[in-house]
Amino acid sequence: xxxxxxxxxxxxxxxxxxxxxxxxxxxxxxxxxxxxxxxxxxxxxxxxxxxxxxxxxxxxxxxxxxxxxxxxxxxxxxxxxxxxxxxxxxxxxxxxxxxxxxxxxxxxxxxxxxxxxxxxxxxxxxxxxxxxxxxxxxxxxxxxxxxxxxxxxxxxxxxxxxxxxxxxxxxxxxxxxxxxxxxxxxxxxxxxxxxxxxxxxxxxxxxxxxxxxxxxxxxxxxxxxxxxxxxxxxxxxxxxxxxxxxxxxxxxxxxxxxxxxxxxxxxxxxxxxxxxxxxxxxxxxxxxxxxxxxxxxxxxxxxxxxxxxxxxxxxxxxxxxxxxxxxx
Amino acid sequence: xxxxxxxxxxxxxxxxxxxxxxxxxxxxxxxxxxxxxxxxxxxxxxxxxxxxxxxxxxxxxxxxxxxxxxxxxxxxxxxxxxxxxxxxxxxxxxxxxxxxxxxxxxxxxxxxxxxxxxxxxxxxxxxxxxxxxxxxxxxxxxxxxxxxxxxxxxxxxxxxxxxxxxxxxxxxxxxxxxxxxxxxxxxxxxxxxxxxxxxxxxxxxxxxxxxxxxxxxxxxxxxxxxxxxxxxxxxxxxxxxxxxxxxxxxxxxxxxxxxxxxxxxxxxxxxxxxxxxxxxxxxxxxxxxxxxxxxxxxxxxxxxxxxxxxxxxxxxxxxxxxxxxxxx
Numbered sequence: 172x173x174x175x176x177x178x179x180x181x182x183x184x185x186x187x188x189x190x191x192x193x194x195x196x197x198x199x200x201x202x203x204x205x206x207x208x209x210x211x212x213x214x215x216x217x218x219x220x221x222x223x224x225x226x227x228x229x230x231x232x233x234x235x236x237x238x239x240x241x242x243x244x245x246x247x248x249x250x251x252x253x254x255x256x257x258x259x260x261x262x263x264x265x266x267x268x269x270x271x272x273x274x275x276x277x278x279x280x281x282x283x284x285x286x287x288x289x290x291x292x293x294x295x296x297x298x299x300x301x302x303x304x305x306x307x308x309x310x311x312x313x314x315x316x317x318x319x320x321x322x323x324x325x326x327x328x329x330x331x332x333x334x335x336x337x338x339x340x341x342x343x344x345x346x347x348x349x350x351x352x353x354x355x356x357x358x359x360x361x362x363x364x365x366x367x368x369x370x371x372x373x374x375x376x377x378x379x380x381x382x383x384x385x386x387x388x389x390x391x392x393x394x395x396x397x398x399x400x401x402x403x404x405x406x407x408x409x410x411x412x413x414x415x416x417x418x419x420x421x422x423x424x425x426x427x428x429x430x431x432x433x434x435x436x437x438x439x440x441x442x443x444x445x446x447x448x449x450x451x452x453x454x455x456x457x458x459x460x461x462x463x464x465x466x467x468x469x470x471x472x473x474x475x476x477x478x479x480x481x482x483x484x485x486x487x488x489x490x491x492x493x494x495x496x497x498x499x
Numbered sequence: 500x501x502x503x504x505x506x507x508x509x510x511x512x513x514x515x516x517x518x519x520x521x522x523x524x525x526x527x528x529x530x531x532x533x534x535x536x537x538x539x540x541x542x543x544x545x546x547x548x549x550x551x552x553x554x555x556x557x558x559x560x561x562x563x564x565x566x567x568x569x570x571x572x573x574x575x576x577x578x579x580x581x582x583x584x585x586x587x588x589x590x591x592x593x594x595x596x597x598x599x600x601x602x603x604x605x606x607x608x609x610x611x612x613x614x615x616x617x618x619x620x621x622x623x624x625x626x627x628x629x630x631x632x633x634x635x636x637x638x639x640x641x642x643x644x645x646x647x648x649x650x651x652x653x654x655x656x657x658x659x660x661x662x663x664x665x666x667x668x669x670x671x672x673x674x675x676x677x678x679x680x681x682x683x684x685x686x687x688x689x690x691x692x693x694x695x696x697x698x699x700x701x702x703x704x705x706x707x708x709x710x711x712x713x714x715x716x717x718x719x720x721x722x723x724x725x726x727x728x729x730x731x732x733x734x735x736x737x738x739x740x741x742x743x744x745x746x747x748x749x750x751x752x753x754x755x756x757x758x759x760x761x762x763x764x765x766x767x768x769x770x771x772x773x774x775x776x777x778x779x780x781x782x783x784x785x786x787x788x789x790x791x792x793x794x795x796x797x798x799x800x801x802x803x804x805x806x807x808x809x810x811x812x813x814x815x816x817x818x819x820x821x822x823x824x825x826x827x
Contacts, residue, residue, distance in 0.1 A: 312793030314650025464806050465810040470799075471796070472796040473794045482793040
């Protein structure tokens with residue numbers, strides 16, 4: 172299966188490296204970053220494109236734009252991993268629409284377009300009989316979307332809850348284990364690169380809430396927006412609160428929950444037993460899916476990181492490729 | 500997608516009930532048990548077939564055999580859930596071969612044919628361009644096969660280990676929690692229906708070992724047989740051993756492990772920290788997959804039970820159906 176990659180930062184290059192080094196059955200025919208692009212319909216040498224990008228800052232010729240590639244390159248699936256504004260979903264949204272409309276499969280790691288425009292995008296995909304996939308947008312390398320769409324197909328999901336933000340989980344783990352204050356733990360998370368300079372998006376629970384919106388709209392057919400999520404972050408948690416919990420063999424985790432029967436979405440710090448399955452350490456994510464047939468299924472793994480994101484993208488491509496090969 | 504069901508015990512009826520009560524996109528055109536069968540190429544009424552079976556012990560007319568259905572009914576996928584001898588794989592093996600050879604997809608819950616004859620069966624499936632799926636054979640409702648085949652595609656799996664047998668896990672949980680002896684805990688497991696009258700298959704580690712053989716041969720391309728697995732069961736574990744472990748915040752679990760780098764398979768009781776992710780309670784199963792890109796991914800859920808098995812079968816059918824719809 173031929174793929175075109177838009178966005179050649181650490182995720183895009185990670186994907187190219189995997190294609191170069193492993194038997195994925197994938198061929199890269201086009202790559203674009205924000206300033207340049209390259210096309211070879213017989214297949215680019217991924218390692219050469221990576222080297223060009225790392226040496227010159229450009230992956231190809233100036234003037235070869237994402238739009239040009241979407242319209243003119245020979246590919247089956249677009250890998251859309253551009254740096255994108257989470258609030259507007261652009262430029263990702265425009266690229267995805269254009270590619271789907273021209274009858275190409277699309278795989279993205281960008282939360283914005285999925286959280287904001289899933290209905291429209293999946294409508295175009297259905298009309299054009301192509302796939303629109305977004306495993307990388309929720310819980311990094313954990314195949315949560317695939318598990319919900321296929322692994323637990325036929326089940327009614329009653330509730331889904333868990334740890335969706337690794338930065339908050341790291342801070343809470345450190346506050347409990349080392350008796351750090353919130354500020355000390357946040358500082359440490361920043362130094363280790365787990366938190367942004369402006370950590371608002373993570374610590375106020377917005378990132379976890381967006382992931383809930385994605386699951387609610389794409390899996391459970393809800394029509395939620397970020398404003399519909401009841402959100403409490405971890406910023407005002409005191410070390411005393413955590414110490415109090417720990418004294419009773421309890422601890423605190425930032426839990427996101429979709430109640431599929433009530434149709435409600437919530438993100439809040441909750442006190443849970445220390446031996447609970449969802450009490451994962453450091454930056455891990457963990458999600459429990461409560462179903463009627465399969466009972467509870469829990470998935471635990473790394474929720475972020477560029478190589479983990481690349482892993483999720485390859486997983487989506489592999490899924491499409493399996494169907495693609497069968498239908499072509 | 501049209502399906503034919505062979506075997507109409509609790510799993511077969513569970514599948515029929517799900518098809519009757521939910522929007523699965525599946526139509527049942529044929530059903531057979533060991534003594535009878537029925538066919539309606541326009542779609543049977545699943546609830547009527549279930550009622551007939553439960554009232555008369557027969558699902559249809561005598562003389563309508565599985566072989567007749569495989570050859571003559573109009574269906575896309577065969578659901579093979581017959582009672583089958585795990586050592587010979589029959590009658591399941593013959594049914595699966597026949598269906599694949601006539602160009603039908605096959606989904607099975609029977610471990611025997613998958614553990615013993617995967618190479619041959621997958622070869623026929625590839626030749627006929629149909630799918631052969633077996634999610635239900637390992638860890639019940641946990642989508643472990645799908646996660647390995649698609650969710651973590653592109654990853655190199657270094658190791659895979661976990662709790663593959665719910666009966667043993669129940670016995671070990673009870674020995675630790677209630678200070679029961681092995682014999683007392685086994686008796687309790689029997690009374691609750693978690694252990695067979697002859698518990699050998701579970702407590703000697705054979706069931707866990709067969710699951711490892713299935714994963715080794717179908718996912719990792721090994722050529723293993725049951726004899727290749729180094730097996731130690733839990734029968735000779737003393738309460739003293741468990742008490743000793745518990746005193747140090749440790750406990751004992753029966754762990755199955757595939758070392759994909761060394762090519763070795765092992766099932767044995769192991770001492771692990773009580774707060775380890777794999778220390779699940781009661782009859783739960785838990786598996787950790789160690790990969791190079793996604794890191795460690797752990798799945799926890801119910802490893803047995805007829806409705807859980809039905810859930811896994813529906814998951815496989817849904818996967819095939821998604822591809823089937825796209826290619827037809």
